[in-house]
Amino acid sequence: MRWIPxxxxxxxxxxxxxxxxxxxxxxxxxxxxNDDRLTWPERELVCQLGEKLYGEQRKRRETKHE
Numbered sequence: 001m002r003w004i005p006x007x008x009x010x011x012x013x014x015x016x017x018x019x020x021x022x023x024x025x026x027x028x029x030x031x032x033x034n035d036d037r038l039t040w041p042e043r044e045l046v047c048q049l050g051e052k053l054y055g056e057q058r059k060r061r062e063t064k065h066e
Contacts, residue, residue: 033057 013021022028031038033046050057 019030022030031046033043033050035043035046038046047057
């Protein structure tokens with residue numbers, strides 16, 4: 001039987017399971033700024049950290065419809 005590293009095929013994981021494993025195994029945290037599980041101050045903190053580390057978020061361009 002061929003050994004396949006975790007994450008390269010085989011059983012499929014949900015995105016939340018991948019995020020959890022990333023945090024628990026490697027200390028990598030993935031957070032959506034609009035996650036409903038966060039309170040308003042927590043979402044603001046996430047946005048401030050993201051802007052500090054990676055710059056401002058790209059704004060969606062509004063298109064004019066005539």
